[in-house]
Amino acid sequence: MADANSATRAAGRARVKSSTPVFLVGDIQATISWYQRIGFEAEYFPPGFGILSRDDVRIFVQGHPGYKRPHDPGRYERDAWDLYIETDNVAALFAEFSDQPEVEITGALSERDYGQIEFEVTDPNGYVLVFAQPSDS
Structure with missing residues (x-):
């Protein structure tokens, strides 16, 4: 894979560096508070918008009063993840979140x-967030 990436850059193509999800939410302050409970920091938030971060992960939240996530009848019949976050100690993170009554595991x-x-x-x-690490680490 490194060879393919090197060849792409050598051909003059721009490198894609990262991505950040943007979650639409009904109550931005309640959303920011919930993410702060699980260790995210609110870096900057003008009215109606929030930038949340924990270590190398960022999430943008954009408020739309009254917004409700569309219902997808098949969503819960299969894995339907909104964000997949890798960590170096998933067991410790699970324990940390398990101690938070507001966190629905x-x-x-x-x-x-x-x-x-x-x-x-x-x-x-x-929104469904998955926290993971390779089982061989």
């Missing part, structure tokens, strides 16, 4: 057949 800490140890939480807006 919707997927237990478990080793998956594709080589990851993961758990899921659902934020107050219905």
Whole structure:
């Protein structure tokens, strides 16, 4: 893979560096407070917008009063993740979140057949966040 990336840059193409999800939310202050409970910091938030970060992960939240996430009847019949976050100690993060009564853990800490140890939480807006690390680390 390194060879393919080197060849792409050598051809003069711009390098894509990162991505940041933008979650639409009904109550921006409640959303920011919830993310702060799980260790995110609010870096900057003009009216109706928030930038949340924890270590190398950033999430943008944009407020739309009265916004409700569209219902997808098939969403809960399959894994439907909104954000997949890798960590270096998923068990410690699971313990940290388990101590927070406001945090809804919707997927237990478990080793998956594709080589990851993961758990899921659902934020107050219905967004599903997965925290994971390779099972061999």
